[in-house]
Amino acid sequence: MDSDEIRDPYDPNPVPPDLRNNVVLARMEDLVDVIYDWSRARSVWPMFFGLACCAIEMIATGGARYDQSRFGMEIMRPSPRQCDLLIVSGTVTKKMVGPIVRLYNQMAEPKYVLSMGACANGGGPFKEGYNVVDGIDKFIPVDVYVPGCPPTPGVAAWLYHAAQAHRGAVDPYCALVQAHPVGRGAGSRAGSRPHRPAPRAGDPSRGAEGHRSAAGRR
């Protein structure tokens, strides 16, 4: 991590250049947030919830070849109470959208939604159907959209954050945390996400807007 990332411009004690890559000066609360974000990004627990065809590829990602446990994601729990990532893996029907919203509401904060495949993104091949909902984002806030029908597990499709980390070059955080960092209030998707309480370190008087973590600054 570049020390510039965390250094405060008004800091009276700047880090000498020769120490730049070895020393981190930060407010305690910022640092705790950084560590907190980092560790959470590396232990995302997805929900064991398959909807349709895409679920098969989701399961295949857990197999030996694609091995999602590299990203600390191998623990998939069927209970929404124990998960932080809801993967909407397939066609959402009018009959099923209710249970999905319920599942989402039952998840503990902070929580993320990954919409996997054309169907969950916008109806997909079955969009014209009378029982098919054209996109889950009309009902719950989506953080990451993965295209494909189905997204192959190999093309870093929903092993997205590896790709994200390479492209961003500076930011090692997973796409999920980028999309919605802790305590950042309104989400990135057209303000669809209301402010949500997240466990915060530091001074409680600092509002969500004034909050700056390495991820939040981007």
Place this chain on the structure above:
Amino acid sequence: MTETPPAVEKVDPIAEAIDALLEKYPGAVSHDNRQGYEGVVVEASKLVEVATTIRDELGFDYLANACAVDYLDDGYFEMVYNAASIQAGGPPLSFKARTARDEAELPSLVGVWPGADFQEREAWDLMGIRFQGHPNLRRILMWEGFEGHPLRKDWKEPFYEEEAKPFSSRWPDGHQIRSEQKNPYGMNVQYPPGFAFEAYESEADPATYAGMGVTVQQEGLKTGRMIVNMGPHHPSTHGVFRMVLTLDGETIVELQPVMGYLHRNHEKIGERNTYLQNMPYTDRLDYITSMANNLAYAIAVEKLMGVEVPERAELIRVLMAELTRFVNHTWAIGFLLNDLGAFYTPALYVMNERELILDFFEATAGSRMMCNYMRFGGVFADLPERIGGVVHDDHERMRSYETMAFLEELIFERMPRFLDQFTDLLVQNEIVLTRTQGVGILPPDKAIAYSAAGPVLRASGVPYDLRRADPYSIYNEFDFDVAVRYNGDVYDRFLVRFDEMRESIRILQQVYPRLVATEGQPIFGGKRAYQVRVPPGESYGRHENPKGELSFYVVSNGTPNPWRYHIRSTSFINLTGLSEMCRGHKVADVVAILGSIDIILGEVDR
């Protein structure tokens, strides 16, 4: 344990049966004289009687399919039944009954074939035909209170654009118009303001619960009966499937499957599509066996078109279908064990094998899972020269193989070795034995009555495999046995899949040398075209999918779009026997029983 079924006789049993029916019921039964149609039309009032005769006297004891067709212009609905003979094999006898479009009503055949239960409910739900005497005639795929019956030809969906594709707005000019812009509401689903998902309870639930035999809570320490919902989100249901159980303590008294959570309106969309446009949709039926689904659809349409498929194309089709069968059965076993508590370990081994076969599919068809590979008259492309390097060009570590060498190693070494290893590890496993033996028994007579198909039927001691009983493609040129087991419990359904995989490998080993010999020969019969010309008529193409009989009933009226496109889905019909299998067992056994039936929700709900 395998058994060769009796050979198919040479006389035409269908013509004989029709003659017998005409003689016995003069006036009530008549030939279906429309061009391209087969079978007989039965007077509705005599339907039950005729059906009983067909079952008991003529020997067509297995109801393969029952579906409704809306003949809008002629003003009637037609219910099409296809009954086959388990003993004699051969093609099914098709008989039909008609009813006027308004006040549509027919007698129910559940009393004759309990397997008609779900299919009639589906016909009521989607087509609006009332079945007199049906014990539980409620909607099955849509919810109670849904407006209209969507498969009727005059019913229009919210994103309706035109009767048939290609839509004139998009072809040939290629304009893109989003369906939302055409729909006055912009969306196809809206909830009233203040609608709370948490508080919502389906209108169908009280009716479902009412039939579940719950008595008043008993006094004292005795266990009372209670209703438990499993699903639609439950890790053991392999998708979005719900079971409503009545429990006495931990014992199951009654079970009702509730489905439709993945009803994607395949048939409605399919009737707007052109014939070829439906091919990729069939991939998404049973999404583990997309190649085999393609084949089933191709068979049905080819039967109408009457095209010849060249030998090499047939060989490739068999190759793909059998590889798919292997993938499906390993997957089914892996996930059955997953349900039994061997969480993910066997499944991981299965996935390793699956990846290799999927590599081959990807190199050939261009996609891992949704292959969209078969065409009417052949296959889309010949086998590629190399595998691996082509697909994963930028992956340095990925080596590329010559296809035939890859296949040879796969078929002759890797797959048999994996199967032996899997058998050694699992078949005599103590936990598997105690959890599965004697659980979920389906006796042979019930299996036939419930129209069970595939491994579920064959594990009950009925050696009925369409590859032998009603051969399609070039299966009659191969030497293989029909796998059969006799106890009908979960363990036998588990074992019969091992047997079938062995037979699949046997077939593949016969396919391979012929593939080598036919290298360079044509893979397509007839002319390639975007729009195929299908003569008017009906066709019921039967096909043995890994999970059982997956067949398509297609009605053509000569236009580029099918008039009726019905899927006889195995997973759906196999569930008819579920409550029978589960009654008297414990809750934990339901999971094993459901796993052993091996359903895929894409095919159940379509």
